[in-house]
Amino acid sequence: MNSKVVLITGASSGIGEATARRLAGAGHRVFLGARRTDRLATISAEIGGEYHELDVTRLESMRAFVAAAHERYGRVDVLVNNAGVMPLSLVQDLKVDEWNQMIDVNLRGVLHGIAAVLPIMREQQAGHIVNISSVSGLRVDPTAAVYSATKFAVRALSEGLRQESRDLRVTVINPGLTESDLTGGITDEAVRDAVRDQMKIAIPASAIADAINYAITQPPEVDVNDLVIRPTAQG
Ligand code: NDP
Numbered sequence: 001m002n003s004k005v006v007l008i009t010g011a012s013s014g015i016g017e018a019t020a021r022r023l024a025g026a027g028h029r030v031f032l033g034a035r036r037t038d039r040l041a042t043i044s045a046e047i048g049g050e051y052h053e054l055d056v057t058r059l060e061s062m063r064a065f066v067a068a069a070h071e072r073y074g075r076v077d078v079l080v081n082n083a084g085v086m087p088l089s090l091v092q093d094l095k096v097d098e099w100n101q102m103i104d105v106n107l108r109g110v111l112h113g114i115a116a117v118l119p120i121m122r123e124q125q126a127g128h129i130v131n132i133s134s135v136s137g138l139r140v141d142p143t144a145a146v147y148s149a150t151k152f153a154v155r156a157l158s159e160g161l162r163q164e165s166r167d168l169r170v171t172v173i174n175p176g177l178t179e180s181d182l183t184g185g186i187t188d189e190a191v192r193d194a195v196r197d198q199m200k201i202a203i204p205a206s207a208i209a210d211a212i213n214y215a216i217t218q219p220p221e222v223d224v225n226d227l228v229i230r231p232t233a234q235g
Helices: 014-025 037-047 059-073 096-124 145-164 189-201 205-216
Strands: 005-009 029-034 050-053 078-081 127-132 168-175 226-229
Touching: 005 014, 005 059, 005 096, 014 029, 014 037, 014 205, 029 037, 029 059, 037 050, 050 059, 059 096, 078 096, 096 127, 096 145, 127 145, 127 205, 145 168, 168 205, 205 226
Parallel strands: 005 029, 005 078, 029 050, 078 127, 127 168, 168 226
Antiparallel strands: none
C-alpha cells in the first residue's frame, strides 16, 4: 500500500478524529491539527501520528502547521480541510459574531489550508485536497443560512480549484447528520435542542472517514470529486 502523508485540520474530535484513526489504521502517516492540543496529544499517542497546534483562522498558524509536517516528512500528499463550526441561528437574530466565526473557520480556514499547501503540491506536481462541505452545501434550511453559505462557498472554491489544476486532486465530502461535538457551538437553546433531536439518526463519524479513505486511495489518475454520505433515514 502506498503510505501517504495526510494533514488533517480539526482532528481533535468528531470527523477529523475518526479520519485520523481510520487513515493511521490503513498505514498512512497522519499529522493532526487543532487548537485543543491536549486531545491531539492523546489521539496521536494512540494511533502513532504526530500533531501541531493549529488555528485555521490565522494564515500564519496554518503555514506553521504545514511547514512542521513538511519538515517532518519531506512531502505533503493530502490535506483534509475538516475544521468547522456550526452555531446555527435565524438570520433575524443578528448573531453577527457567530456569522463571522463561521466565515473565518469554515471558509477562510479552507482558503488558508489551500494557500499553505499549494506551493508544496505544485513543486511535487502531485497532491490531494479534501474539503469537508456538507449536505448544507447542497441545500438550505432555516437557521442554517450562514452555515450553508460557507459550505456552498467551499464547494464553489473546490470546483474552481479542480478546474485550474491538472496535477492536483480535489475532493468535496458532503456529510449528512454525523455524530460529533458540532452542535455544542449552537448558542440558541431552542435551535440546539431541535438539531440534537434530528441528530438521533446520526451516523458514526467513521462512515465519513471511510469515504475519505476511499477518495485518497484511488489511483493517481482517478479524481473522486464529490461524495454525499448521510443517514438512510435523513430527509
Ligand atoms: P466537531 O465539533 O466534533 O469537530 C470540529 C473540529 O474543528 C474540532 O476538531 C475543532 O478543534 C476544529 N476547529 C474548530 N475551530 C477551529 C479553528 N479555529 N482552528 C482549528 N480547528 C478548529 O464537529 P464535526 O466533526 O462534525 O465537524 C467536522 C467538519 O464536518 C466541519 O467542517 C463540519 O461543518 C462538517 N460537517 C459535520 C456534520 C455533522 O453532522 N457532524 C455534517 C456536515 C458537515 P478545536 O476546537 O480543538 O480547535
